[in-house]
């Protein structure tokens with residue numbers, strides 16, 4: 004007889020299980036708000052930690068009766084919501100990796116993810132409109148009362164595993180692989196929990212905080228928002244998709260819900276700064292917004308300064324890192340940013356992890372100045388790209404500083420340099436370093452100078468080949484609604500005063516907005532389509 008008593012029927016919530024970690028608040032403070040969201044009929048509704056735990060268990064009970072095994076995948080197609088959170092925590096309870104996708108995903112992309120992940124089940128919100136999910140994938144819906152299964156998953160043979168361990172896959176995030184075939188980033192329970200635990204050591208939030216999350220569920224930024232809020236016993240406010248597209252409605256929702264923290268990609272702020280600076284200033288004066296956290300791409304310093312002017316009392320946090328580790332560093336930036344800052348600090352890794360700069364010749368960069376590629380040591384390293392060991396081996400590599408150890412590190416493809424303070428400063432992606440007339444150009448430097456031109460509110464630079472032309476440096480700019488469009492010749496002269504000739508954009512294009520990826524980043528691959536047709 005086992006001295007510690009009989010083996011539990013299903014040892015699910017192990018020490019480092021995402022559900023255990025995020026619902027700890029349900030035991031200590033069940034009545035505190037966990038999710039505050041737009042109600043279907045208008046107005047707001049609140050789910051407490053106790054209610055979230057109940058909904059999670061109701062979902063887990065329905066899932067548990069389907070005969071699925073640890074490791075069987077569940078697609079969750081939904082915007083971020085209390086129901087979606089209960090469903091993904093139920094999956095975590097049973098060791099079923101969840102694959103979050105947004106309802107805005109085109110059918111053929113969903114089909115590619117289904118081909119890749121081979122899920123047992125596709126779940127969508129009660130009001131979801133997706134049809135045509137191919138058998139043998141089961142289908143069901145997530146509602147306030149739990150799950151309703153429409154088509155049970157095909158029988159999957161006898162269960163082979165009974166216990167969910169921390170190294171089992173918690174979720175798979177499919178990102179648009181450069182090859183066009185989506186890559187599935189498989190993250191273990193230990194990985195995501197160890198990163199969230201590292202962030203928790205900063206005690207950024209109190210249980211009174213209300214964190215507005217704006218990322219689509221398929222982006223791990225949304226999973227971070229859920230983990231960030233719940234691991235601090237705070238409340239998450241998922242901002243509905245239709246509130247994000249209009250700055251006025253976005254700001255009204257933040258005011259209506261009493262959001263104290265706003266988590267968003269930098270590009271989300273561009274239309275707000277351009278069209279509703281006054282309303283944003285009013286929100287700033289109310290001082291309910293204590294913090295702004297951004298991630299996903301570098302926040303252009305000039306745009307960040309304008310946001311800081313309107314939110315003078317807010318704390319600004321720069322969260323950096325690839326989905327392959329969820330993220331790796333969280334850095335508080337000065338408010339206001341020093342006037343001469345041209346790039347932002349990404350600080351140092353959260354406790355429990357380390358960022359190391361490796362130069363092209365394999366040596367460590369450990370003094371200020373030179374640029375190196377960021378390599379990561381962390382327990383939040385992903386388990387690998389789903390069903391793709393070759394690509395995994397190019398990213399999870401033997402530690403260049405300790406190859407004998409057999410330990411793997413993440414080769415990020417990001418460049419950084421060390422500041423005098425020991426912080427890392429982001430220099431862009433290695434594959435976005437461009438050569439112009441034989442000179443290496445950091446597009447961020449060109450963008451920073453162009454954006455400093457009076458009246459220009461945003462700048463994106465790219466090297467584009469115009470038809471058969473040789474590749475040239477183009478700049479796309481947005482300008483303030485209160486200023487006329489800048490004259491390309493004046494902008495070129497302005498850039499030429501501080502940058503070498505090869506860094507002066509050959510063409511300047513004034514645009515209303517920049518193209519964005521589904522996750523809200525500037526879609527640089529789509530800039531070519533903005534070029535005017537050849538005369």
Ligand SMILES: Nc1ncnc2c1ncn2[C@@H]1O[C@H](COS(=O)(=O)NC(=O)C[C@H](N)c2ccccc2)[C@@H](O)[C@H]1O
Nearest residue numbers: 223224227298299300301322323324325326329330417
């Ligand atoms: N704060 C930054 N400054 C500058 N470049 C950045 C920054 N955050 C990412 N990036 C860039 O984006 C890449 C990662 O892209 S990604 O794999 O799609 N993942 C994300 O962007 C989301 C990220 N994993 C995450 C997870 C959880 C919460 C927030 C954000 C990084 O390698 C960087 O190149």
